[in-house]
């Protein structure tokens with residue numbers, strides 16, 4: 029079967045879409061510029077995974093969700109992601125339209141922004157323009173970034189001003205309720221100097237047989253001495269082909285930590301790259317995933333150290349079952365001038381079935397002498413000696429395996445700061461593994 | 463119930479095709495403390511591991527019965543639920559699983575579904591046992607044995623022993639790597655369990671531990687067999703004179719397994 033890679037949307041459509049959304053002129057022009065490139069740019073070529081036959085072109089672009097008045101009106105399977113006890117600072121997009129949003133008055137007064145992308149474009153066009161596909165991800169990297177730029181149909185914009193430290197997490201839920209809707213979601217998170225924030229997002233869909241696409245770009249910027257903790261639970265269902273591009277830029281003394289729960293059931297390319305631009309900047313990129321069925325996935329975790337004494341740590345843990353396959357690329361790169369930088373990575377894959385495939389692909393690229401770096405990688409089965417130890421206390425084999433697998437995925441689960449989301453991630457893992 | 467009986471009869475065990483145990487006979491009853499002594503490499507851990515069902519050890523002949531039930535037919539978890547407990551010489555480290563969650567799962571594995579130990583009761587019991595063993599309470603929230611010092615691992619094994627209250631406890635080199643204070647604490651924990659319904663097999667190659675836990679019977683292992691048995695006075699003689707006299711008495715040149723061909 030020849031897969032059509034030409035996108036089914038033309039210039040007129042994109043112009044009309046932009047007009048309908050009341051976008052600033054620069055955004056409309058930017059979309060059209062990107063649209064032109066979608067014809068000529070190549071598809072990305074993730075290391076060791078062939079995506080040429082994947083569906084990136086069959087989807088519906090426009091859908092409408094309706095606003096809800098109260099979180100109480102959410103369906104049960106979405107409501108579970110929201111904390112019950114306290115009022116959340118949250119944006120919920122249903123089919124890329126804002127279903128609900130709330131930000132505390134205190135944070136509004138401090139100048140914090142947490143809103144959906146179209147509202148941000150209307151209310152803060154200059155601020156959005158300053159960051160939109162500028163310093164982190166570029167629209168012309170390959171065909172999928174260009175497609176994303178041309179067809180972006182939702183997202184959130186998070187902005188925390190100088191010196192504002194936010195303790196409670198900011199949350200976003202992207203709910204693809206319409207099974208054919210393509211999600212071209214764009215997330216921007218900006219932390220100004222000396223500020224601090226935690227952001228947690230969920231992607232949820234339930235389409236099994238309907239084919240669609242998620243093409244997501246997240247751009248995360250931490251200025252001097254700012255700190256960002258970024259957590260996510262990706263839970264797209266089988267019919268959704270996913271391209272996920274999360275990228276961070278950390279300036280002097282800044283910190284960007286990632287905790288990514290990559291639980292999609294469909295074919296997925298997910299890359300998470302952090303540029304440690306400033307001296308003494310740091311990133312701890314943690315990601316876990318569970319592959320099942322016959323899905324194929326390609327994960328890249330990459331940290332580039334430019335700054336002196338910058339510190340990049342990567343942890344990737346994957347569990348593979350059925351006949352799922354996945355590549356885990358871990359790339360630590362230290363640029364010339366990054367003296368005393370540190371690049372460490374650990375990739376571990378746990379195989380639960382004979383037919384599953386999992387490869388850890390650790391790479392260190394170092395252009396500076398005075399640095400430290402290291403990597404550890406392993407692919408294996410559940411350790412029979414660990415099983416023996418647990419079983420020798422009376423724990424059944426199945427329960428012992430369960431404990432070991434949850435423990436293996438704990439580095440990310442434990443980092444998710446919202447209890448409701450953490451519990452959902454644990455549930456998803458439980459469902460996927462058993 | 464007055465306690466259980468563990469009978470080991472003519473036990474032969476191989477590891478990776480090499481015979482290590484060459485006919486071990488031993489019976490442990492509730493209320494009895496047995497010490498198995500012997501230099502390194504004589505098969506003591508092999509005996510303990512074969513009883514518990516370690517996947518690498520293959521029993522080629524002989525039998526192990528617990529109250530007449532065939533232990534060798536049981537899975538590892540069934541052996542534990544039947545009443546066996548092994549404090550391991552080298553406990554596994556399990557990342558991401560807290561010591562407390564592991565203990566709770568272990569306790570609940572012996573209880574019916576729907577009759578799990580109430581959380582508060584569990585915490586109380588765990589805290590009490592930890593106090594008794596002078597353990598840092600933070601350990602309960604640390605990942606199981608991960609980054610634990612040698613001494614912490616040993617205390618953790620005894621903590622499990624105290625909470626699980628098995629019929630027969632096997633302690634493999636529970637004293638190794640412990641300083642004298644830790645040794646006293648660990649011994650205190652073990653002695654607390656001493657009663658009619660608890661039988662214990664203490665494996666050590668030092669007499670030291672037996673200063674704090676007096677055994678009823680002492681057995682010496684060499685070349686994969688029990689070569690001598692006696693009362694507590696045997697341990698004292700070993701302490702004073704070492705193992706050479708036994709070797710001389712029995713005409714053994716090399717006591718370890720595999721070098722006696």
Ligand SMILES: Nc1ncnc2c1ncn2[C@@H]1O[C@H](COP(=O)(O)OP(=O)(O)O)[C@@H](O)[C@H]1O
Nearest residue numbers: 477478482502503504505506507508718719720
């Ligand atoms: N994994 C193994 N593979 C092969 N031989 C082993 C292995 N483990 C132990 N042995 C051998 O079995 C013998 C007894 O070991 P062990 O039971 O651990 O002795 P002890 O506990 O008395 O020090 C030793 O000679 C040792 O070399």
Ligand SMILES: [Mg+2]
Nearest residue numbers: 506507551635
């Ligand atoms: Mg030993």
